[in-house]
Amino acid sequence: MGGDNAPISNIKGSIDFLDEINDKSIHIYFVGDKPKILSHRTLFTKFKKQISIIHSSDVIKSDERSAKFHKTRPDSSLVKSINLIKNDKADAVISAGNTGALLTTSLFLIGKIPGISRPALAPYVPTQKNGFLLCDAGANVNIKPKHLLEFSVMCQIYLEQILNISNPKVGLLNIGSEPLKGNDLTIEAFSLLNDNINNFYGNIEPRYIFDGYVDVVVCDGFTGNLILKTIEGLIKNTFERLSSNIKANFLSKLASPLMKPAFNNLKSSLDYEEYGGTSILGVNGIVYKAHGSSSSKGIKNTYHSVYNSHRNDVLKRIKDRMKKIDNNE
């Protein structure tokens, strides 16, 4: 029931995924308002054997704030979904709803991967040259250097297993490239990452994160959230400006239909939906946050990431890698 286009995009994305993956062993639970879901039943009759509906009468809205939804809102679709993992009824959950609620509910109901002290959000930011995971993008406002090490390990394994990037490069977001640049957190984290991460790039300034030097950008969640929202705002603003500049000029306006393919290409290369949702890395289960404005395409692509996470046992790999680091210390 989460997201701006629920439940129809969520249903349609699920079906499109089943269509593409063609794996009869997959079973999907739609958790939400049963009558509403059934009103779209024509969408999923084709796969009715692979789909069940779990009715829930309550929806946590995107602007609600609490760390206790797991206690106060047991009948919400979000809490009921996470409980499916807790009770071994499901291997993974996808939600396009309230990010904070998804994070805290997962944390309380299914806990953390052993070795990980802070789960984190790691959205994939597409760029001209591939893209990068930005981690943490908002789960942890105040952190310690060891958490940046955890984020780095989780992201490296994620990229290796889900996006097939071998030996991903990790950069520490900072205001300069020298090891002693930055605030107390980054100065201390630099040597910790340098000692423990295979392919540590060093500090990276945000002016270079779009140029393909690193596959992972780690930072505290306060900074990461601000960077993510700066990117979002600036892209929107730049397109608005471009469009108003084109409309303001007679010749440009005349030529604009011919420009459409190039503009559409640019737009789609900036399209986060191509990359599916954001894994909540570090919780002891596969939980994905799809963007609140996800279309069925965003949901479908999130399913593909979830499928790969499960098949490649990302959780166990993170656990094993953290053990090794602990033993070396």
Add this chain to the structure above:
Amino acid sequence: MGGDNAPISNIKGSIDFLDEINDKSIHIYFVGDKPKILSHRTLFTKFKKQISIIHSSDVIKSDERSAKFHKTRPDSSLVKSINLIKNDKADAVISAGNTGALLTTSLFLIGKIPGISRPALAPYVPTQKNGFLLCDAGANVNIKPKHLLEFSVMCQIYLEQILNISNPKVGLLNIGSEPLKGNDLTIEAFSLLNDNINNFYGNIEPRYIFDGYVDVVVCDGFTGNLILKTIEGLIKNTFERLSSNIKANFLSKLASPLMKPAFNNLKSSLDYEEYGGTSILGVNGIVYKAHGSSSSKGIKNTYHSVYNSHRNDVLKRIKDRMKKIDNNE
């Protein structure tokens, strides 16, 4: 001697300013390598009565780091320039050189405005709807809430006096709009700003800073520097992508000459040089940092800001306003 295009852009920008302002009371000192400067003498013969050269044999390079340049590099053009303010030979300094050196040298040689404990960098970021001052953009990595109050006051006065914006609106950069969002710094600063700033907008998320809601965005210098460099990197990256997408499509490439006016308009609306340099707010003298890659236009426009700073006595206004706040406390 500072900046990528020194000394020629610095000289040319000075002359273009004198041409535009037509005020015989202005005197400009070129501080730098005298033979090099004189090799461009044809540029400034027209204004030779308003120009003197002060020879300096040393240049602080843009990648040099020290907090003691004022002691170790007395013959550098940067230190000699700041000494002109200290010794009452000049009212203001413009440099396109090393920002850190300019900041620390100013701090040590001419000190701070009474009432201000932390000088800050406040570049003007142009947007579709006017623009905003981003403060602090990198001078102070670790700060307290009261410093954000100082930044807000300085920026409001600056905008009123230099850009003629009446009652500028101040936003506190944050990851959410609610008063209790963010890290310890922003949570504490919220009420301080709310109590002391006339036109306090509240928290603002970076996705909205480009939409004209606020005239000033305040934050710590670590965050501000990251945001500024994200903007810089993303704009560069977006133009590169647009251009490669246009080249890749036959029709778009064909139409690209017709698009030129619109693209050029967009580029110039993003052009920081239109707004001149960045004032180092809070030092007890008028010190401006022009962008390292400034053309003569950037230098010229920095002169205009300097001229307005001096004529409208921005320093005294900041001092008076800080006194009022201190008395209310």
